[in-house]
Amino acid sequence: MRSVARQRRELVATAVGLVVGGVAYFLALFDYRFDPTRTAVRLGYGSNFFDLQAEAFLNGRIDVPTDSLGIEGFVVDGKTYMYFPPFPALIRIPVLLVTRAFDGRLSLLSMAVAWVLFAVMTAKLLWLVRRVVTHGRPVTRFEALAAAVFLVAATGGTVVIFDASLPWVYHEVYVWAVALVVGALYWLLRTAIEPSRANALWLAGFALAAGLTRTPGGWAIAIGAMTVGLALRLGRLGPEGRRRWRLPFVAGLAPLAVAMGYNLVKFGHPYLFPLERQVWTSVNAHRREALEANGGTITGLQFFPTSFVNYFRPDGIRFVDYFPFITLPGQPAQAHAGAFLDQSYRTGSVTAFMPLLLILSLVALPYLARRTRDRQRRALRPVVFAGVLVSGGVMAYGYLAYRYTSEFVPGLLVAGAVGLWAACEFLLRRGGRLRRVALAGAASLAAFSVAANMLTAHASAAMTWRGEPLRSYVASQLDHHVPWTQGVRRMVTQSDSLPAEGVTDQLHVVGDCEGLYLHTGDAYEPWVLVERRANVVVVDVQETIRPGRTPLFIVHATKDRFVQLETKRDHYARVVIANEDGDYAGPWFPVYGGGSFRVGVSVAGDLGYAEVTSTPGGFVGYVPFTEWNENWEARPGTIDFAFRSPHRAVKQGITLHREEGLPLTLCPRLLNEAG
Template sequence: MTSALRQRRAQVATAVGLVVGGLAFYLTLFDFRLDPTRTAVSLGYASNFFDLQAQAFLDGRVDVPRGSLGIEGFVIDDRTYMYFPPFPALLRVPVLLLTKAFTGRLSLVSMGLAWVVLAVMTVLLLWLVHRCLRGTRPVTVLEAVAAAVFLAAATGGTVLTFDAALPWVYHEVYLWAVALVVGSLYWIVRTVLEPTRTHVLWLGGFALASALTRTTGGWAVCIVVLGIGAWLALGRYGPERRPAWRIVALAGAVPLAVAVAYNQLKFDHPYLFPLQDQVWTSVNEHRRDALAANGGTITGPQFFLTSLVNYFRPDGVRFVDYFPWVTLPGEPARAYGGAYLDQFYRTGSVTAFMPLLLLLTLASFPVLLRRTESIERRALRPAVLAGLLVTGGVMAYGYVAYRYTSEFVPVLVMAGAVGLWGLTGLLERLPRVVRATALTATAVLACFGIAANMLTGVATAATTHRGEDLREFVATQATVSGGPGSALSRRVTQSDDLPARGATDELHVLGDCDALYLNTGDAYEPWVVVEARPQVVEVRVGERLRHGRVLLFTVHGTVDRHVYLETQDDNYARVVITTKDGNYAGGWFAVYRDSTFRVGIGVATDLGFAEVTSTPGGFVGYVPYIEWDASWDARPGSISPSFYGTRTFEKLGVTMSRQQGLPLDLCHRLLADARS
């Protein structure tokens, strides 16, 4: 068999795998539409953090403007710092030097670029492992098919596809962290095999970028590289490689020193950040309780059992008979072994959402643990060890969320590649029907991982962004899996008041379709508004206006806000919002005898605010509608008309009547299906 055919098979397998994985990732990243500047939430919160850091660097500072990070900021000596390392911010510096037009809207592009790095390094790693285990023998059809399936799963069937659904700092940093660690693992293997200056420089570069992206990944890589340097110095990889130990050790020591120096500069600690100085700690009692219960930190071995159960439980997925059919477990994660968690969300498991890569990782153990003198096989062990060490941070962390399973992806890719070639070598000695069955099973598992992460990502993107995105998601549910007697219709409930809790995915109708809510299943924000009907007051002017003020609406929340109509004797009126922080008034507008005008208040569901307007007069202002209570649980407010039962408005020379806002067609449709 010619080398050209061998290369062609590998190329075709690589292309097919990356096309499938790339389609899954990018469709989720763009949320099935072309908007390269979209953010996780409408206001752009947490999508601008790295932009703020990049601008601070350009201004010659490490700290960012106070208050710009919200609850995520660390305030030390009256300066605000971001706890994320700076690599994604450094990537933005050239852009900010050219233009600031895209400030706060670069996360999606950055995440897309990170996937390219991940894809390239995964391909290189996969075929390098093949060379280590199978030598230079031609690639068989079985191996080519297996490689395509593996690449599709590794680039499109992991939690990173779920991460892609939310372009903000929390997920962007994981895309880069995983891509850079996988690249580091590739260069670890290359360096052990051939410790040339070029290979060591590439290894040091990836180690530095990893250390400046996420501490756990960077430290794991650097520690293993230092260990490789020591192993070389002892001659354990052969005397011919021993002279390279110094530069290999520097490739681990220099990135580690840079990361330590940067964290020391901000937080006066080699790797930790002072949680007691975070804004979130100052406002959240549960965080303070968690710190007190865990000795001033939320890391430690007491969380290992909790992480092990939640991140590897076989039932860490939920199947439903309505769109999106596959989703996260219906209940938030639980603590085990007496652990006191900081925060905990509905959390999918590695076992359930990345089954193929996990099985291949388990299959790698016999290959890795087998005694051998082959340098090619031995070169794989430190790379797998580095990937395994990356997971140490999340396994000892008192915060449980599905995105944290991203920490497992590097070891799943590295060890999974080892397991893949180990199994294909075994399968080639078995009957054809066994080979076909095994390949079919791997393809099914890969497809499931892709579909599960895509569908879960789509649902998460909608419930996080809110507004029209959430309404379209629920409308899709109604179209695809709704109708009288359907499973979705059985999730619809109705009452005059919103319950404190409810069932996950429950659609609750308030009143006669005054509002439609979706239950998230999470503890901190159980209800999100899908749509709410605007409230409108029509004001009719009599002979003339008189000077005065009348209360129109009260917006109930953690504190009440009020909307007033103010009038003057010269036939001018305006709308005023009063809050504990001050008053906000719209512009004065002229009114005429026997004329009418309207004042409305509607919920901007994507912003979490109620918008007050008048016609004429226009926009008046926003009033907080979704607020955090004393326990820092998000609660939707309520709006009540306040002029009923009073005659105050007659003193102004007007009459008032409540008008119906635009009906909620989706809500009425769902309610009709539920009643049928």
Template sequence: MVASIAGLVLGGIPFFLVLLNFRTDALRTAVAQRFASNFFDLQATAFLHGRLAVPNGSLGIEGFIIDGKTYMYFPPFPALLRIPVQLLTHEFDGRLTLPSMVLAWVVLAVMTTRMVWLVRDCLRPGEAVSRTDGLVAAILLAAATGGTVLTFDAALPWVYHEVYLWASALAVGCAYWLLRVALDPSRTAILWLGGFTLATALTRTPGGWAMSGAAMALAGWMLLTALRRRRPNRGRLVLLRPLAVLSAGLVPLGASITYNWVKFGHPYLFPLESQVWTQVNAHRRQALAANGGTITGPQFFETSLVNYFRPDGIRFVDYFPWVTLPAEPARAYAGAFLDQSYRTGSVTAFMPLLLLLALAALPVLLDRRAKGPVAALRWPALGTILVGGGVMGYGYLANRYTSDFVPALVVVGTIGLWSTSRRRLPRAALLRPVLVVAMATLCAFSVVAQVATGSLIAAQTHRGDELTSYLSLQERLSGGPGSSFARLVSQSDELPGAGTADDLHVTGDCASLYVNTGDQYEPWNLVEQRDMVVDVTPVSVHYRPGTLRLLEQDGVEMRYVSLEFDKDTPQARLVVEDKDGNFYSPWFEVARGHSIRVTAHAVTEVFQTRIRVDDNPDYDLYVPVGEWNTDWYNDLTRLTFMTGHDGGRTDHVRVSNSWGREPALCQRLLQDAKSSATR
């Protein structure tokens, strides 16, 4: 008990620190607008109204349009969990992802703990738990609950990562009950196996199919064994339990197929040609054409194998956080045409302890002489290994997809731990402490690496104050004149087209500060931007009707920020001229000699620049910080004054342009970079 609690505390603390982003907001979301954190809430609401379709447009590019209705491709289990909350209130819609991820971690912790000790009983029956056993069990639990990519997933509370936490936790639960059924197929164990398998199948299709297949394979093995041992006068009784186990796998599989068929008319695939993303992204359409209308298949196996298991799938830097993802997106091999690829860490580099333990289990799992409880270990191992099979043939590479290997790493790694520890080692008194220290070191490394990458992705995805705070922390811990962090900073009048991950670039005199993400679709994030201020002072009682352009935005399309003066009364309003039409603020009064101050302020956490009149939010309009171009890459926009910096004058107004205060972080970084250059 003490070892289990210690291991869960050591793994849980870093997990929850990342999940909360080192803050206290238990309802935080990955991005401020809550995009992709509200999908399951939308689905739960649809269920309560008796339908599968969600409101059109609510899923953005992730929606599938079938016969004019929008469907979500995620299976429904996390949505079903939200229904009890929605029966009471909708106040928390869009903010339940983090609590759901907490619950998933609890399931993972409970089922992993039970698996650890059950496997030990299988491999070392009747042996008392020694102090060394307690230590290695605690280390394993810490690695499983805090040292896997699930901690990285916790950094972003949105559906893409929520499903992986649940899928991993439920798959480990399935594996535990598979082992329990293989050891003693009681009615209770079979019911639990069916429940976990159903939940897994309704969370993530590849994992559900894998665990359903393992359950049905176990049922087949039990049936053959029962037929060989069948005794006279026992009749059909010996067949009931294998058939019950078969149902525990077959019913969840049928539920998964039925749900997907009702939505998409296929047992497991999605009609990618019907996804909004496919309609707007030319590269997706090219990928579908190159791969026969799908982005799955054996042609992606080598690419997945190399990227997900390469020993150098990690990057060490000489500035905080010192451990990070590879600098470039994952590459294709053997002529594979990928849909998308992002910076992706490997299992080998980020989770070495669990991978080594899993490899250590192979002699036991492949031993044909194994019988009884030891042979029963093959079933949970088979199911969890199959969970990772789906992603090996998928033409989309991202770090979160290594989550599919976590169930096997945990379950097979547990088998490897106890199979190794039961062997008699030469000079055991000396060697065992060395192995315990090595395990603890590798576990600590994995925890630190996941916390480091998770914290970075949380800041870069959310932007705004979180990104500024993260870079400020980097500056405090590893910055200063002459530091390697200072050497990341460059300056020019324009943002360069290319860069390396973590590069910092300043345009103008701290007009803007950018950080390079290393990814190809959004290579630069805007960190800080100086306010742009235009003072317009009427100098005549004769107001000329029409618009006075103040700011110009150059991006995928041109926009103009203007003041429009009314022809009949002394009033004006703010206008954003856009190709899709003009957007207007309410009218406000103007008077001769009274300055109208228009301020452009970047609100990067909502990816917008706010245009405000006289510091009054009632007149706010917005223009985007970035726009998706025809290749669906995010091009950052550039806002400039329409008149000279010294101001200008028409026959009825005087215009004066100015810059706001230099952002503090940009100022410090630029000063350190200049000091480094003079050394």
């Protein structure tokens, strides 16, 4: 009966930990609403890359259609390639064989499946490490509680939750990479302590999938597997393993060879890709400067001090007195030791956002360094080494972003599992009070990590999608703040135009609530539109109407575009958009002498475009509003009337009047409450 009870403890601890972690992950993944085909941005950019690659495979090709990847494409010998390895594309093929209805909308589903695999393999790795550390001793109640806390922190309190906020290629690949590397680490440890053919085959499968998802993870697992093979050959993991050393060695080497071969076919190099041939390099002067300053690459040990400081700084987090209360640092990551960075964004640190896992990983170091004759405990060393080695790529990479800390998660999990069970062994020999204090502290850190990553994920989703989610996010900032403080109200400013500079989370009102803007804190797109009042022109029609054109609006972005009204003799009018590519006209509609109609321009923040409509007539077209300039910095545009009010176009027989668009709701409230 006691044995059954102890098994139940393991099952209950696993279930509780994964359920809590799963709730956190899926709330972030769905952004608190049920939309299984949600993408990171409304236009779907970045959420269709793996679909394009899967379709190319079905057509017997590796390259994808020209210009289909935008700035992310690599053009080699006239063909466009995706630099991401193909595993997430391969798993889409069964869906594409059945239907094309979900093209470009499979990222969320893919990330959901990846988390399930991640959760299962994390739990299996945790209990396997315990078996090694404790030699299979029955699970105590204290250990079950500690395991549940660890699983909450591991599956619901890491940067993987932040990754879930944006269902597009940049984050999808990391969720899969973490899941596959953790699975590979489990089978690597299984193979090290039980070098059977079945275990080696599982290891090879996970190693291959990991290598075809993210290069650093694939290389780390391959090196770890070959290290285990050599350790077996030398008898470091027991004399009975000498004859089976080839199993893990080949299980690491063969998948590595496949991944290297695929990259060679695309780019002629076993693991690097030619940045000088990326479309982004051709349009971005700073990228070209970074390549020149770093010898034609943006990888190297010169970036290690910068990465170490930013990814492990204790203050790599920001606390504010308004929603979301916990967020990323207010400034983009800074370079150190003279490094010339390619790009950097506001970057949270491992230390600040995943403190429990980092502490447990540090606890594991003296345990792993201790001399032992126990071959199973020795087997932990190459596995932890492989997990830590995954992060070697980002530590020597001149591009900093919070999502890159995903590379640290596998190492934190395997080392943290060792630290957890080593700490439990120590605490079980001490008093109950110390155990309760330690467990309460661990639970508090786990809860903090879950909250910090969930809140940061929600902010990221709102600022990336924009539109109504961003407006709701700003409204939440106004509604939820520390009671005895001014909260976000003190961040409100007002002027006749949008200033060039600002501070993170600043809310700027242009004019008399003509527009409301939020400062993101990032260098490349500092201001984003929250809401903007439409520009409206009332056109009064005279008894006689003649052919002609009259400008109504000028939309200022990186270029000026014009909205014009065209009329003809038989009392018909239409709205024309004049841009650098020529004219685009809406449908003709009838107008009558003595009557009037309206033409309006409103901005869809989630599209970054101004929408031109008329009543009657309806939709005319879109005009770019937020555009990237020659330095690839984005800034919202402006819209001006092209005439002085009122204006009479005598030749056409019309008179133009300005009219206020529908009033905004959030902006006046914000101004009123901010005083």
